[in-house]
Amino acid sequence: MAKPTDTPAADGLPRGFRSAEQGWPELRRIPHPPHRLPLLGDVVGAGRSTPMQDSLRFARQLGPIFRRRAFGKEFVFVWGADLAADLADESRFAKHVGLGVANLRPIAGDGLFTAYNHERNWQLAHDVLAPGFSREAMAGYHPMMLDVAGRLTAHWDRAEAAGQPVDVPGDMTKLTLETIARTGFGHDFGSFERARPHPFVTAMVGTLTYAQRLNTVPAPLIPWLLRGASRRNAADMAYLNRTVDELVRTRRDGGGGGSDLLDRMLRTEHPETGERLTPENVRRQVITFLVAGHETTSGALSFALHYLARHPDLAARARAEVERVWGGTAVPDYEQVARLRYVRRVLDESLRLWPTAPAFAREAREDTVLGGAHPMRRGAWALVLTAMLHRDPEVWGPDAERFDPDRFDAKAVRGRAPHTFKPFGTGARACIGRQFALHEATLVLGLLLRRYELLPEPEYRLRVVERLTLMPDGLRLRLRRRATGLAAPEAGAGVTEGSAAGCPVHRVGD
Template identity: 85%
Template sequence: MASTTNGLAADGLPKGFRSAELGWPELHRIPRPPYRLPLLGDVVGASRHTPMQDSLRYARRLGPIFRRRAFGNEFVFVWGARLAADLADEERFAKHVGLGVANLRPVAGDGLFTAYNHESNWQLAHDVLAPGFSREAMAGYHVMMLDVAVRLTDHWDRARTAGRTVDVPGDMTKLTLETIARTGFGHDFGSFERSRPHPFVTAMVGTLSYAQRLNTVPGPLAPWLLRGATRRNTADIAYLNRTVDDLVRARRAAGGAGGAGDLLDRMLETAHPETGERLSPENVRRQVITFLVAGHETTSGALSFALHYLAQHPEVAARARTEVDRVWGDTEAPGYEQVAKLRYVRRVLDESLRLWPTAPAFAREARADTVLGGSHPMRRGAWALVLAGMLHRDPHVWGPDAEEFDPDRFDAKAVRARAPHTFKPFGTGARACIGRQFALHEATLVLGLLLRRYEIRPEPDYRLRVTERLTLMPEGLRLRLEHRVGNGRACPDPARAAVAEEAASAPRCPVHRVGD
């Protein structure tokens, strides 16, 4: 694997070490797949396009902890609830930046998601940006979320009128990109006015796909095997950097908002409350890219999976729709507080994230020599990958029907009865996703709006296929829309008084259109 600039290999281990040689003294005790091939490792029956789903299949066969080898590197996977809970102990374990996450460092550097634990910019950025996800800040973002939702429903109305199905993953990507770009950075990519994805999305998908491909080829051979892909990745990174630099330049030229506005204002204008330190220009770029990529990619996947399950389970959709009608009533523009009252809609979202967490795994490393689960010795720095997609299907936690879709798993009584650390769609510990409440509010709001407006129908022959690019997304998912005759209510028009009044209480920076 390619090396980084801090003395570590791209998998987060010191140069010159292989993962099989560091940190797991009794690695042989951990089950592995049969039919291991020399040099190549455990590749029989595996696909380079679906490494995470391959790992889920191995997990079902090999049990709550297992190992796989690829090109000389041994990786340990954990999904049993007891072991995962042990790894969630913040005193003994910390986030490990390895595998595909480390492969994103050329573009995201020491941004919040990809920073190593020893890098000081993580704590600085976290402390500066955390107030940007407070309840007060979220209430301000809500108005812009409504505004973007109008553009989605306008787009879907045109498709419905023309008798066309809608491209769910593509349209959810447009929605979530516009939402984070407008709320966080005051910019508009014009996604819904385009017949093809914005070049930023194309570049973003390219960097994610390239990061995953690096895990599927031998490190020393990567420059030769991926020559063309490496050139494209370099161009993709350059485009992402230029786009963000233009965005920051425009904000500086506009004079910002004195730190009282959005996430970009906080990055540019806010000093650490204790040290007075500010984010460097380079780190601002990395944080913006991190938020634009991570802030929309996982949420678009979560919405897409939720819409798939709603279409496949009309009885669930009817129950959720009844709740929306009851809670929101004739309210034309649901307020911030009204979204949290959609408890069953939120259960639908949580159950979708249980079955298909769009960030499907997270890695944890030992802070000091320890023993995992009382059975597996780990030296300081040893790490394991927690398979959230299998943790969420552990029959000892979720029951013998763990593979089935059932939102009532998340009613209040069931949640209280479950052990902690069994549902981890946003990671764990201090470095869990900083924007999780933003994502959950946005997704619940959008599902409520779509349920209130449409009856959604699946294509008869569709069978769920999942595409992987570090994150997970339904592949080829299209839905048919029917307007709710006599019941559907128009989505909120941001020009109307109800929205304008709420917007007046939450000043935002002006929105600028980003060109190609």
């Protein structure tokens, strides 16, 4: 892979490109918000906690490519479908690690998500771990996914019996954390037995929030303005490292013998070079999977449940498909999940409106011209605003803000240009676990639709919280048990001896 830039600077911007203006000739042709302030830039009408949603508003005002300035740095945003497709050209553009993603490098280092393109551990880890997301491996994870889903439904049954609403984002976070921890690393955080989130979740949210805040404060002022937050972030990172070190040590001491992601990290050699991941890189990959592997999926499920509760006619249609495809099967098998085509459309439409990873950055491998109109020097980069790309009226129509799963029926998908739906990024650096996430989310939606009527709180209006990923804020639903005559999966019901999911599960302490 060509190396687009020199060694990145500490803030994640390539050396020689201290602002986008230095890498974008004729930058003045690209519109920017009005009312710029000296030094501060485009802060009028912008909130510190909602940078992505502010960018959506500016995108509607300024068009398919625009720029924003903050504290002397200029950033170029792209959302027009033609321009986004151009940036997806792997021969001319590559992933750029910058903004909030680079702020995660102190904890994730050269993990799959945060590695720079020239760092060799990315390709090594990708090649070693890719078989862990094959169809055969996915089928092995399915029983453990069922097991964790059974713990969720038991928790929701208790809430329904008590007439209490459920905390959707909180419970989806518990579900997805337990799923990736168990299937990938053979560990149990005991999330559903806790009144409060596991300390790992608290520390994870802290690091994500801190990384987001770094984008809103001028670098010279960080030691003064974020002194207390920096101390808390250091404590959060230390806790994450200790937790993962304990997880890895337990596996090494136990001898392994399974075929989950952790065993692959510890024991698999690269098929061509014979290299193995270093202990430091194993830690970084585990943190990457535990954080990115559950945070985005929990958001996707939460948004999908919000829309299903608000559209009971669509929920009924999805439920009818579940009952038709699964029939009287209490515990659906792996293939039955893949046949839930409409449920998958619900998930895709939720990811269209609110992609939980709402943007990705691309940098020029060599000097080039974006869209035939915008010259870019080697190393210059732009941020693809996925949440706005998914709302481009030229692609999705004048009703692009409306929730409509039929946008993803087979005929509609074939009729759309490529690179218009990018919830998992693009190219070689797209999310390695996307099929894992989609299978897990489709399975869980199917189980919940079959078991419950989803009742929204009448006064709730969707609010979105940003911490690098997106999540509905304060979403609560009331439940009504359905008389299906089928029991929910019980803990351990789907686990079979010898499967990847059947690896020993160890409880991680506080």
